[in-house]
Amino acid sequence: MWIGIISLFPEMFKSITDYGIISKGIKKKLLKLKFWNPRDYTKNKYHNVDCNIYGGGSGVLLKAEPLIKSINAAQYKANGYAKLIYLSPQGKRINKSYIKNLLIYKKLILVCGRYKGIDERVINSYIEEEISIGDYILSGGELPAMVLIDVLARLIPGVLNKKSSNDTDSFFNNGLLDCPNYTRPKILKNMEKVPDILLSGNHKKIKEWRLQQSLGRTWLKRPDLFKKKKLTKEEKILFDQFKNNYFKKNFFKK
């Protein structure tokens, strides 16, 4: 996957290009990030990339021309169709299935706004999709772009290894939260013990326990997700068992 990024602060992306699983994906050439800085496309170095807003009020906006020049340069380099996306709090709220769908494009260009965003005419004439990662304002589109790239990279075959696997991750596969997990040591002061079943070596029983825990936790922590989940016969039985245990355990508590 090829991702062109238009940002006033390309250095920020070092936090994903230089560390961890994404940097390895880049080394393996599974992912390529390229940067264009609107600052480099101003008429001269005294020319601003931002300006105050028509009609008054506080805050500044990224000017259209340096952005358009950056977009043109990125599109030229993409050498073929690249989906042009703008990250903004006014955008459509995205989730994992939206991001999964972006994989079909092979090439993306992400526009990162700053301040109060970008001139509306760039959105209307150039941007194909305006997306948001959540209902909050950040000081720039760079963090949302990195969130998007991180999620995407983890979906590219070959990026993840055994140490950071996606296949049992929280609701990426079956719409359920992950089960509780434990690692060495077996005993930690006076904390609860590691469930016996996980130390039993009985793989069939462990798989069943994990599914049951996933069902129960999703029911308790994310009732919204649980409602959407269609249970198989086996899952229904495991869930009912979880619920019975849960009510038994909590009956005398107040």
Ligand code: 4G3
């Ligand atoms: C546009 C995206 C961009 C307008 C960007 C601020 C949050 C998100 C910006 C604007 C952003 C998000 C830059 N903050 N929720 N900040 O995806 O007012």
